[in-house]
Amino acid sequence: MLEPVNISLESLNLMTLAPMLVPIVGALLILIIDFFKSEQDRSLYVMLSLLILGIDFIFLIESAEIFTENGTIMGVFDVMLIDGLAILSQFIIVGASMLFIPLALSQKRFHEFSYPEFFALFLFMIGGFQFMVATDNLILIFVGLETASLALYTLIAMHNRDKSFEAAVKYFTMGALAAGFFSFGSMVFYALTGSIEINQIAQVLQANNYENIEFVLIGVVFMLASFGFKLSIVPFHTWAPDVYEGSSAAMAGYMSIVPKIAAFVVAMRLFEFLIQSGIIWLEVILYALVVITMTMANIWALVQTDVKRMLAYSSISHAGFVMAAILIGTTQANSALFLYWILFSFTNLGSFSMLWISRQKNLPAGQSSDHSYNKFAGMVKTAPIAASIMALFMLSLAGLPPFALFWGKMYMISSAVTADFIVLALIMALNSAIAAYYYLKLIVYMFMKEPMKGSDGNVSVTNATLSLKTIIGFAAVGTIFAFLILNTLLEFITAFVYGSGY
Amino acid sequence: MLDNILSILIFFPALAAILGFVVDKNSIRTYGVAVATIEFALSLLLWFFFDNSASGMQFMEHIALVPVFGINYIVGVDGISLFIIILAAFFTMIGIASLTDTKNVKNMIITLLFLQMTMVGVFASLDAIVFYVFWELSLVPMLYIIGAWGGPLRIYASVKFFLYTFAGSLVMLVGILVMAYLYYQTTGQWSFAILDWHRLVLPENYQLWLFVAFFFGFAIKVPMFPFHTWLPYAHGQAPTIGSVILAAILLKMGTYAFVRFSLPMFPDASVYFMFPIAILAIIMIIYTAMVAYAQKDIKQLVAYSSVSHMGVIILGTFALNIEGISGSIFLMIAHGVVSGALFFLVGVIYDRRNTKLMSEFGGLAHVMPRFATIFGIMIMASVGMPLTINFVGEFLSLLGFYQQSHILTIIAGIAIIVGAIYMLSAYKKMFFGKVTKEENKNLPDVNKRELIALVPLVIITIWLGIYPKPVLGPISNSVESLVSLMHEKAVTKEAKARIPNPSTLIIRTTAQEAY
Amino acid sequence: MEIGLNHYLVLSTILFSIGLIGVMRRKNLLMLFFATEILLNSVNISFAAISHYNGDLTGQMFAFFVIAIAASEVAVGLGLLILWHKRHNNIDLDSMSTMRG
């Protein structure tokens, strides 16, 4: 006879589940509304999603408060792990999502936003990501990852263009392979340690002093491959440009931020202890991956003719840059990762939103892509403010002070310097110079070239609405005045990262 | 108000620029002139209340920005930076006032006002990160000015300018961060305050590496040989106002930074690298002067001459004694005035003929006597005629370096020969001889608007050449404390020997003692 | 000969490799999906075997989750496949390369 299960509800710490449950419940709510009263305007769903995310955010604030008081909490059979990383990354996930959702209210009507399923899936995805970051159980990570990914594939496909199907299929197939890698990697760790909780894996490995080092490394390789895919690390990045190109600009912007921070957190949990235990191989491999990803992505971005594709490569490069934090592995580096990503989300969402507002319903005549550089030629004459804001985002992405991303870069490079990675710091710095070229290229087009013949001047801002403008304004203000909140952010992040032992 | 005068000086133009978007484009020029004049008046006020006898920082302001990481908004001026700030305000003023009719004049003026903010900011900031912010930010308006109003190759030139200097500064950024880390290691506190860093004594090998890191940022900005090739393009393509400000102020950022960062922070490294840098400077002086001689385009010629003169500034800076450093700082101002004026002058003729090729001119002295006179004065100033502003700087720079090396100074002194060669032959080509081209026969002489810019420059050129004391005095005071700081901080014996100890020097205020 | 843990692991690895090769070689989208299924399920074998060997249930739990995820993947994948087929009348990988560079 099995003994009756006897668990006190309190020990489950159900509160830990609350933030993840909010979007899931919200998604169900949206589906239910649709069930009872279909054919509602998208603005309803947008606002509902926004509210739900708002509630999510409030829960997050609460857990942040709890964390500051009590430190890390485990819950639900010790499956949930609410530590600083989890809270910080959820802040980014939810915050960025809140910035994204209003972009659905564009001037032009796009297919996907008229479906309530879109918003439901979107919320599911957020829930998935939240699960993913708030646990160190490989199963839950896997489940969260796949929930989110599957939702994301669908969201991309819902853009309902040939290219978006293509993108979705590519993303999906590669995602499936990555899932295979993940499960294989988990299996190896399980085989080695008999556990699927990262904490315990680490303990066991350290206890037996990495005796089966080659098997550990095999596991690490598969994990790296799997997260390399999510983080678009070269050579696992090939999906990124196509998927970005295939999905709507807003979605692309979103993809460059949220899935990656989730993956970063998991990567941090997984690789940090390995790095700390001084496996040279991992250090070398990560070093190589970081440098190659940053540099090659930048180089590929140089030759692009489409702005969105360029931004895709630029996002890859930024991911490589941030990946350095995992390699460096100090508290400062990990804090820098979060700082960078918060600032990056402002800027990158802003720049993708700028593409979004310049989006036409159909491909402009004589163009092979939605956002070719040519389209922006002479924008300063037709839409000076939009051009200035776009330039602002570009300069920020290039790491020009005092705009948001500069501070992230600076802090990240500083962390490299502090950990004696001087050469890496130099490479990171000089990559900004390469990157500056293609960001400048857009500025050159906007400010120094004559407008294309036949463009009526409004082309560049056709898709703008108040809500889009608000988001862009928000991002722009955030980009310019980032230095004002920097101290608060830094204190907050450092405390949380430090508090979770990274 | 005086407590915040530096912040006002920095941010007033930026604020005015933002408000400028509202101003109608027919009135924008007046607006620009008014703003720049106010700014200039404020900078004069700064000078007026500046304590000439003090050597330290004045008008300091301190606002915490990111205290956890030691980044603070700290500004202040001493004799070294004061005059460059005034010069920046001055050039913006006369630049806007004499602006010829261009397309998009509104954008131009707003950009210039932004540029002014960054320029003043660079010279006033005493926190490395804030310095870096302004340093980098100054690229953007200049990029726009060259790229939007420049010549046929403007995009290439502007992007090259931006990327090249940007790449150099990024290496410097790493240097800054390393420096901050070393400070953190030593004191347990993050700080980017330059004055804090000045007090930090570093072992020699650290100094060497850091020196190199900073060197890239500064050398490209200066620009030192062999990093100079962006400059002829930038100047060649930039509109007049862009060249003027680039030559007069932006280039000085590099040399100023050497004085502000490299020397006091890395005295041993400065001594260690003195000769390599001096050799680079000499190559700059002679080689670029020769290249200037080979130019067909007068603006390119002036651009290369700028590089050549910057070599003398570098040489003076690395003399590491009071004479040399004071001379080099004075020469920064002098070169600003003179090369700024030369670019104005080239602009005058370009406006009339739309060409800068010297072969298109000839005999201009017949048709434009006033123009020829002013051009002549500036050329003579440029070749270092005594009683012009440049001579004081060049003389002191070379004099200073002579203490460190006789041979190198003699070679560097060739500057005064090769400088005369290209300048005089250019002057001869453009102004002497008969008027051969029909188009040149009826060129109007300089007009009032152009005189607004040129006459003050001529006056300054001669006034400060005859009586440099009001400027040289404060510079000298600050440099004296700089040199004594370097002497105290120096770790190696060689550095101690190379850097004089100012407290043992006899500073005179009159020659009468001997009689 | 007794069948031990290693045999299962070797089998799993072989299957995984087959899956990998399939992923690389297949030009038909449907076959590609099959290959990914092989990948995932090969891992399940290992999980089950290790779980049995270790005497705890975690591995089997993982395997169940993998199965569930594989199933939902198939659902989404087939959906996408059908959409693609509807539009292009083929499911050839080489036909989807409009985006490049």
Add this chain to the structure above:
Amino acid sequence: MEMFLYIALFAPLVGSMFAALFSAKPKTLIAGIIPSALLFVSFIASSILLVYVLQTGSSIHVEMMTWMATGELYIPFGFVVDQVSVTMMMVVTLVSTVVHVYAIGYMSHDKSFNRFFAWLSAFVFSMMILVMSDNFAGLFIGWEGVGLCSWGLIGFWYHKESATWAANEAFIMNRIADLGMLIGIFLIYWNTGTLQYDEAFAAMPALETDVLTWMGIFLFIGAMGKSAQFPLHTWLADAMEGPTPVSALIHAATMVTAGVYLIVRASPLYDLIPNVGLFIASLGAFVALFAASMALVNRDMKRIIAYSTLSQLGYMFAAAGLGAYWVALFHLMAHAFFKALLFLGAGNVMHAMKDELDPFKMGGLKKVMKGTFIMMTVASVALAGIFPLAGFFSKDLILEVAFIDNHYIIYSVLLFTAALTAFYSFRLVALIFHGEERYKLFGIDPHEAYKFMLVAMSPLLLLAVIAGVFKMTYFEMVTQVLPATEYHIDSPIVYWIITIGTQLLVGAAIFYAYKKYTSRDIKVPDGTSAMEKSFGYKLLSNQYYIPYIYEEFVAKPYGKISAFFWSEIDQKIIDASVDGIAKAFYNTGENTREMHSGNLSTMLKWMVAGTVGMLSLAVVFGLAARHSDGVASILSAIGVK
């Protein structure tokens, strides 16, 4: 007295600025008169100072204001009027007053009349600074200032290619020398800690000879440029492109003697380094001969006089180099008078001959230009050193100095040169004023210059005749600051032999020149005569091919190297490598973008490849770690630590 000092110094500046006000306007007579009047004022003030200095024997020293002061360096605008500088002031103000007045007539038809006076007075001001400064830096101001004005005045007729070329040449050559001067100044500063003459000289005896030698050499290099000593001499002859009053003032009387003045000023230094002095003297003697030889065959009136100037400068340097500073200064003064006179006379001739310069095309002008004829003859006699004119007292004294100091080579060179001097001077006089009236062939109608120009020249005439009278007064005055060596040949017989011998030699040369060049056979040379075809003649008339060598081996290569630097090094190496880096990145992108072929299969293969790559590395590393002992032994076996 300070007031007079300032008046003497600044009156020319005021005059210059006054004239400059009118510089863009057509001829305004007052723009010539006022500067001339102010120069006269300056002359009067100088005279008062002279009297003061003579009477009291003391010097006047003022410090007007600080110029440069930083670190230990302190340079004031300080001025000193002592026996040496007051001599120079007298020469400068007197000659320049004369030249100014003369120029009012000479330039009366020039459209840039006003500009001329602005430059000319500015020159005088610079020259006054040069001679009056109490420190080396101030001297350098004047030094460069006169160079600038010389540039402006040589290139005064800027529409002429040759004039502007000569102006630039003069400026650049002078700059080469100025570098030496500058280095000399640096040396003085870093070794004595000051640039004030008196302090620096006071500190010098304590210094090492090496250092002093270098100081002497570098200062002398400076002097070589300004005084056009070999090898920097070519500019002086070319400078004759300027208006003749300029040649008289700048390139005969004042500026070119600045080098001599510098050596005299720095006599305390050169006294300490007799070796350098000997070198200076030797070079001076060489230049004297060298220049005189070129004057022998030249066919350009002004150039002949210019070479003569050069030659006389050689004399002065010979004297100064031998330590006879007061003799050098005395010759400088006397030379200023008669050479300026000679030039102004030549100017009259030029005017008369419509700017014709070839004396072979003149002849017999004494009939129409009596006044000029007399003046130029007297000046030539003075130049030749015939008793009792000025040249006798100053030039023959230099010969004596060389003789007494036992430098017989220098002595004989100088003596020979004296004969040559007499020859070419009277060759010129004979060709211009005597013989056939060859000018008629060219349809020129010569006329005498304005009366007032001749009147203006008369003080010079007077001084050229009687300057020798002041020798003893002068000696007593300047030797208060200069070494007072009296040069007397002990044995009266030797003295008389030498003196009379010299006079006879010179007289013979004059006679020969007259004989040769007053004959009716003189034709305008057409390059066919045997003499003209001889190597010696060609060598001399081409100035020893030195300008040619400079052009071919310095100027042209400089241009070529510059062009090479620009097009090959700057653009093709430096700039191309910068662009090359950028291009390399870009091309890498272009070449590897095929990685993103858009084909899903390829993408998957990349993923698998990446994994497999890492996997193999992992296995290698894992095995290596496991068998680290074995690996280490293998590695050490192949020599890797």
